[in-house]
Amino acid sequence: MEKFIFYFIAMVMVVFSIMAVSSRNIMRSIIYLLFVLLGIAGIYFMLNFYFLGAVQMTVYAGGVIILYINSIMLVEKIGEPMDAPKLLHQLIAGGISALGIGAGVFAFSNYSFTIAAEESTTTINDVGTAMLSYGENGFILPFEVVSMLLLAVMVGAIVIAKSYHQKENTK
């Protein structure tokens, strides 16, 4: 049963990601991307990473997609289709991608992974303890670095996107 659900999600993800990179309408393209991100969240849930799936759904499917939609509404002419790529570019990019898929699949299909036998479930408790522990296997330093990075990004995004023209006009 889980196998069929996985194959269904995988098929949906591949189809929608192809549509997301080939649709000429940017609004449709972003909604197709939303389905791909939800599919990845579904795979996280199937692998018993509940917290990670929830974060994927809230941060990616919730936050990032809304950010994209807001920017698209601010700057794009939505009804107008995007420029079609040249056929030569499409062929070259498709060739490189097919080659990459072939090389990747060839590389890891010849490698025999040692699959661990035991089953485990990662709870939110484990994640929180690991994030804030400064002992062995603790992640307090990257946690603090990411929190500083998010603060810097917040300030930077406001400063970059702020309009300076209106103030000059009113003077």
Place this chain on the structure above:
Amino acid sequence: MISGVSIYEILILSTIIFFIGVYGFFTRKNLIAMLMSIELILNSAALNFVVANKYLFPGNIEGNIFSLFIIAIAAAETALALAIVINLYRLIMSLKTKDLETMKY
């Protein structure tokens, strides 16, 4: 792990999504659409971390934590890149890559 699904199938899925993202990055001619392809690439990378954690080292949680950091940094990158896009649109009223040639030569 998902019963009946081996690690190879999930790795094939993430490889396909990665290279679809690469294809989109090469062919798109619009800045926001190129950023969307980067999201695909980052997501497939995060999926690989999680799968390696679950199938090879189920006792550890490093893959989980690194995926969380990837998600956080991708969200930060998106916010900053879209701020730059909005500023750029104010300056040149276009997001097509052929119009962005200030740093070309």
